[in-house]
Amino acid sequence: MTKLKNDLFLRACKGKPVEYTPIWIMRQAGRYLPEYRAVRKKSDFISMCKTPELAAEVTIQPVDLIGVDAAIIFSDILVIPEAMGMHLEMIESKGPKLHNPIRSMDGINKLKTIDPFEDLKYVLDAVRLTKKELNGRVPLIGFAGSPWTLMTYMVEGGGTKSFSEIKKFIYNHPMAAHLLLDKIADTVADYLSAKIEAGANAVQIFDTWGGILSPTDFEEFSLRYIKKIVSNIRRKDEPVIVFAKGVHYKLDELADCGADVIGLDWTMEIGKVRNKIGDKVALQGNLDPTVLYADKEKIRNEAVRVLKSFGKHTGHIFNLGHGILPDVPPENAKFLVDVVREESKKFH
């Protein structure tokens, strides 16, 4: 195994001392980069996920171009429902569509039990190839959707504003919902374990839709299965990050879920959260992604505000509070990385 030249991210995940605050950016391998769009022009989104050479290429782009301290494998959370047998389609400018959404036990019974080494081999191949090409420059993060977020897509059949179908499903078929969540949790735990085996240095669970649940429903339908995954991932020292967008109301419980790092969206004051939950987990985040639309002075001020709010502690990974937006100028992303590197030194 190649020794990492820059392991700041991994150290920060474990609350260990660092020289400066490491930074990576959610969706950093994405449309805001002209170099990404050039690859995307030659291939559709799903084929990019399924072609290890292309996935590795765009995964490494932000390391070269933006200078981030960690890479995250280019993929999509919906590769899991697809591997389980659902038909996934990415509709240009409309988002993902999962055909024949699940609405009953019948749909659940049709789902396949998968072996990630076989059914998601292309992701693991992409991880292996990326690791080889990164050659130890920075750590590589693997990721998956949370059971709640994946089930939301599987029941809604795609994105949604009202979450009507998923809420009808959990309220009117709670037993079926729990069965499905459990099945997804097992699959995700296996999948993330396989990614680590293939070389991922850390994994992140995205609970994009956790925050649309009431506090009690979040515990019942999301947190419980995140916990199951975290305790079932086969890992040595690889950190687990949980990012539950909008879940401002269960931060103590999230901090106790077994993860090493909790990701925060931009509506939370990172310093207040740290005061509340202490140092038992590291925190990741949480600059408002739209700040990258602003001029350099504003970007610097807002980045410094986040650093100051967190304060002179270990255990901070700088990131945006949500994915980078596709119309952000890449030079602003690069500027943010430079500013965090420069300004954070005085906090360590």
Added chain:
Amino acid sequence: MTKLKNDLFLRACKGKPVEYTPIWIMRQAGRYLPEYRAVRKKSDFISMCKTPELAAEVTIQPVDLIGVDAAIIFSDILVIPEAMGMHLEMIESKGPKLHNPIRSMDGINKLKTIDPFEDLKYVLDAVRLTKKELNGRVPLIGFAGSPWTLMTYMVEGGGTKSFSEIKKFIYNHPMAAHLLLDKIADTVADYLSAKIEAGANAVQIFDTWGGILSPTDFEEFSLRYIKKIVSNIRRKDEPVIVFAKGVHYKLDELADCGADVIGLDWTMEIGKVRNKIGDKVALQGNLDPTVLYADKEKIRNEAVRVLKSFGKHTGHIFNLGHGILPDVPPENAKFLVDVVREESKKFH
């Protein structure tokens, strides 16, 4: 003036003793009611807003059919940008569109200064007619959008998922943004004062998009102008309610904004919020609107959970944490009202 036969809602807004917890439902005059859809079939949405007879008819429907303790005048927050000179169009199943969205000082300068008694006379006529037809059965609520929420629509030109244009606007043209917010705040204060003069017994300010702002941006671009409105509304004893969806991070500041009531979305535990901010304001909310998809047992359990969480105090107005969804069975809304009436007695 007709004396109110049921003034529970007004008493609860002021933290006074009540026999049971009053309830009304955001968007209660809406598409989930077949009786509403029958009116809507004969007229487009904007014409309904502009025809006092139709607005009054649908405003009173939930009082008759669902049994709520307050009526809220049927209207739309976008009547203000329209009165200020923007061209408003409601596009079926797509939502509102404001043509020629504002992106510069030029757009702001073109906005008219309005006199609500002239430019929004149809709303005031609807308030007067509704009051007459309600004949003192329950109080009537008037409402408006917050400056931040209205500006978001005026700059985006309609609904948005990414909020790119409005964020670019505030970060790159902050002076213009503040000028526009100030202009809207003055307009809204005048408009709500006129509604009270026309007979509204209370007013609610909807800050639907407050929660997409970071805590510091919320104070700068939203709260400041809500405060201005609250202090400028001409009123006697009429309560002001502020509902800032998703603003879990500035509850203390909201409670100090001068409003009598703070509305809570369903991601907040109402009892925890009360413990945090005390009894200086009443609280409104906050059942997850999707609970109305569930069966009656679940609806009862969740309604009781909210009542218990708030506890044996004065100053609670029961409501959903967001608008009622259009595909909710009306009998479930009716059941909720009955359950709250019955179950809440033991808390008073």
